[in-house]
Amino acid sequence: MSDEYNVLVVEDSPMMRQLLVFALSRVKNLRITEADDGVDGLRKLAAARFDIILTDINMPIMDGLKLVKRVRSDPTHKDTPIIVITTEGSAEDRQRAMQLGANAYITKPIQAPQVIAKVKELLHIEGV
Amino acid sequence: MTEKKSRERVRPLVIEDEGGTGTRDSSLSTLFRQGEELASQLQEEGERLRARVAELEATNVALRGQLAGDRSLQTALRRIDQLEQEREELAAVSTRTFALCSAVEADLANMANLYIAADQLHSTLDLARVLTHISELLEQFVGSREHALYYLQDGGDALAPIASHGVGREGLPVVATRPVAEPPPGARAIEQAFLTGAPLFDSEIAACGVDRPVACVPLKLDGRTVGVIAVYRLLDQKEAFTANDRELFRMLGAHAATAITGALLWLRAVGDPPHP
Numbered sequence: 326m327s328d329e330y331n332v333l334v335v336e337d338s339p340m341m342r343q344l345l346v347f348a349l350s351r352v353k354n355l356r357i358t359e360a361d362d363g364v365d366g367l368r369k370l371a372a373a374r375f376d377i378i379l380t381d382i383n384m385p386i387m388d389g390l391k392l393v394k395r396v397r398s399d400p401t402h403k404d405t406p407i408i409v410i411t412t413e414g415s416a417e418d419r420q421r422a423m424q425l426g427a428n429a430y431i432t433k434p435i436q437a438p439q440v441i442a443k444v445k446e447l448l449h450i451e452g453v
Numbered sequence: 454m455t456e457k458k459s460r461e462r463v464r465p466l467v468i469e470d471e472g473g474t475g476t477r478d479s480s481l482s483t484l485f486r487q488g489e490e491l492a493s494q495l496q497e498e499g500e501r502l503r504a505r506v507a508e509l510e511a512t513n514v515a516l517r518g519q520l521a522g523d524r525s526l527q528t529a530l531r532r533i534d535q536l537e538q539e540r541e542e543l544a545a546v547s548t549r550t551f552a553l554c555s556a557v558e559a560d561l562a563n564m565a566n567l568y569i570a571a572d573q574l575h576s577t578l579d580l581a582r583v584l585t586h587i588s589e590l591l592e593q594f595v596g597s598r599e600h601a602l603y604y605l606q607d608g609g610d611a612l613a614p615i616a617s618h619g620v621g622r623e624g625l626p627v628v629a630t631r632p633v634a635e636p637p638p639g640a641r642a643i644e645q646a647f648l649t650g651a652p653l654f655d656s657e658i659a660a661c662g663v664d665r666p667v668a669c670v671p672l673k674l675d676g677r678t679v680g681v682i683a684v685y686r687l688l689d690q691k692e693a694f695t696a697n698d699r700e701l702f703r704m705l706g707a708h709a710a711t712a713i714t715g716a717l718l719w720l721r722a723v724g725d726p727p728h729p
Contacts, residue, residue, distance in 0.1 A: 339573065339576075340570075340573045341589070341593060343573070344565070344566070347569065348562070348565075412592060412598075412688060432690050433593050433688065434596040435593070436562060437565065
């Protein structure tokens with residue numbers, strides 16, 4: 326794997342996207358691409374190869390769970406780590422996301438260090 | 454070998470002259486022979502002792518070397534102790550540095566939250582978007598599940614909910630801006646936050662709801678309170694307010710009023726702002 330990682334952030338809220346992008350910008354060698362919703366996310370996934378995906382669950386047009394399902398059936402990205410972000414903290418929601426193929430689950434309010442740690446863990450990045 | 458044993462090895466010299474000159478010559482001959490033997494024995498003994506001395510000297514040198522080695526070992530052990538102490542001190546410094554880095558990272562994240570919140574609040578003059586941004590800020594940064602935004606009505610005698618999240622706006626009370634004897638449930642804390650200009654927090658989060666707000670934050674414009682944020686319920690995973698939450702509330706109290714008032718004035722003066 327190259328030293329630079331492509332990250333896709335799928336989030337309909339500009340504020341949340343800004344927050345996630347800021348958090349991820351703290352990690353070296355990440356190239357971040359933003360998508361407004363699930364459909365936009367699929368469009369971006371078709372155009373490039375990504376090393377990790379962060380997606381909100383509650384989004385218009387196509388929600389995060391449907392996106393996870395579609396990504397897992399895509400030969401190019403079927404093994405790409407996915408982090409699901411949502412306001413819901415219940416065990417059922419977590420289980421549903423993980424059953425569909427998500428690798429990790431972060432509940433809001435998100436903390437930048439938590440996002441950074443999870444991304445680094447899934448990309449096997451050490452250090453700052 | 455001891456001195457006594459050395460004497461035993463050398464046979465004693467005996468002179469025998471009991472029968473006259475002939476006997477004396479014979480005795481002298483015997484004496485010389487015995488003397489030669491004695492000299493030979495002494496020489497052997499001397500050589501043996503020199504060898505022993507050499508042996509002891511060699512042992513001494515070896516022991517001195519060993520002693521010197523022991524000293525080096527002791528020096529090395531002392532150095533190891535010093536290094537161990539230095540290692541422990543460095544480990545303590547490392548722990549403190551790591552904690553400091555974590556704290557700085559947390560502060561940086563909180564500052565980023567404040568920056569993003571302010572940036573988003575003032576990014577539009579569209580009232581609906583301003584209200585959406587405030588709601589998202591409360592949800593994302595504070596962990597609010599249910600909340601409402603109260604704003605001063607024309608005439609200034611009441612606060613009315615202009616936006617809500619998680620609760621129906623129609624079920625929320627209008628709050629008088631003057632103290633009333635029996636305000637509707639949930640209105641007292643909003644009223645107090647408005648009249649005093651100071652935020653109110655309820656520590657019994659689990660007991661809170663629409664009738665008992667968990668937080669009431671006054672919205673201020675040029676020092677004058679023009680509205681109140683009422684938080685009724687928090688997300689399940691949010692168990693208490695932190696110092697950072699209070700800082701965000703303080704920032705929201707200062708910036709949300711400006712953003713709402715600016716959007717309202719724009720709406721009244723121009724109508725809907727142009728969309729790109």
